[in-house]
Amino acid sequence: MRIAELSRQSGVPVPTIKYYLRENLLPPGELTSPTQARYGERHVQRLRLIRALVDIARLPIATIREVLCEIDQPDPVLHYVLGRVMKSTLTPRGQVDPDRLTAAEQKVDEMIARRGWQVSAEAPARQAVAEVLATLAELGVGDLGDALDEYAEAAERIAEADLATVSTRENPEELVYAAVVGTIIGDRLHSGLRRLAHENASATRFALGAPPPPDC
C-alpha cells in the first residue's frame, strides 16, 4: 500500500509517519520509484504499537526507539530483555531527600527479603519503589503500615497472571513482544482497575448521604 493508505489504516497522519521513518522507529517501505515506497501489514502493526507507547505509556521517542529495538532482537531471552526495557522506561526522579531515600531503600530491601524475591540489587524498579515511598513520607502520607506487604502480594499475583498469559506463546519473539507490550501498556490497565476497585470500596465503606459539593 502507499503511504496515504498506511495513514488511513493506522490512523496516523502522513507527516507523523514520515517523522517516524526519519527517526528510525518505522522500517522503510519497499521502494517502487525514487520517490515512492510500498508498505505492508507489519508497518500498520508497528504504527499502532508506536501510537500506544506514545498515547498510553507517554514514552519519549528515544525510549520508544530502544523498546522497539529490543522487540526486534533475534533469539531474545525474555528475562534480560525485560530487565533492559525496564531500565529505559523507569527513569528515577532524583529529587528526593537523601536521608528519606536511604530509609525507604531499607524498607524496600526488607520487604523483598520477607517475600523471598529474587531481584538484582541494581533493579531500576527497586530504586523507583524506594523513591515513591520517600516521596510519600515527604508529603506526610508515608506511614503505610502493613499495606506495603499487601501491595507486594498483590503485585506477585499480577506478575504470575502476566507470565501465565505470555507463556502460552511458544515463539520467543512473540513471547518477548507480548511481555514488553503487556508490561508497559498494562500499567494503565492496573491503574484503571485500581480506581474502579477504589470506587467500589469507597461506596461500600463510606456513608454517601451528603450531595456532591460544587465542582472545582
Add this chain to the structure above:
Amino acid sequence: MRIAELSRQSGVPVPTIKYYLRENLLPPGELTSPTQARYGERHVQRLRLIRALVDIARLPIATIREVLCEIDQPDPVLHYVLGRVMKSTLTPRGQVDPDRLTAAEQKVDEMIARRGWQVSAEAPARQAVAEVLATLAELGVGDLGDALDEYAEAAERIAEADLATVSTRENPEELVYAAVVGTIIGDRLHSGLRRLAHENASATRFALGAPPPPDC
C-alpha cells in the same frame, strides 16, 4: 521565610515558584512590603506536592490546579472528591477502533458484574480500562484469558489496603489529602512493585542459561 529560603527548603527554583504563584497553584505569601512576601511551612509542603504531581504523576499544570482545588475544599466528601479527581486525571485516549472498544466495554461490564462492584456507569476508569483492553487486542496481545479477573481481584485487595491506610485519619481534610495523593502517586508504586514481581517470577520460571545479548 523569604522566597530564597522557600526555594532552598523545597528544592524548587525561584522562577518556578513565581510561575506557580502566577498560575494560582501556590497561595500568595504574606506581604511584608510592596515587593516582598513571607512564606511558611504550608508553602514548603504545597511545593513538594506540586513537584511530586509534576515529576511522578506527570500531570499537566491545569490538572494539578484542579487536584489542589479539590484537596482544599472544606468539609470534603471523599467518595465524590475522588470521583472528580479521577475524571480529571484519567483522560481517554480516543484513538481506538469503535468495534474493538464496544467489545472491550462489554468485557469490562461483565467483569464488574462478576465481582459485584458498585461503580457508576460513567466512571472514567471504566472507559480507561476498556480502552486499554481494546488497544491490547489491536496490538495482537488481547487474549488475557482468566487474567482480567485475577487482575481485578488483585486491584480489590490493593484498594482495600489503600482505604484501610487512609481511614486511620479522622479529620476529613487529611483523609481526602491522603487518599488523593496516595491514589495518584501510588500508581508509580504499584508499577514499580509489579516490575520487581515480574523480575522475581521470570527468574523463577525461566531458565537463565544464555548470557545477556548486546544492548540496543
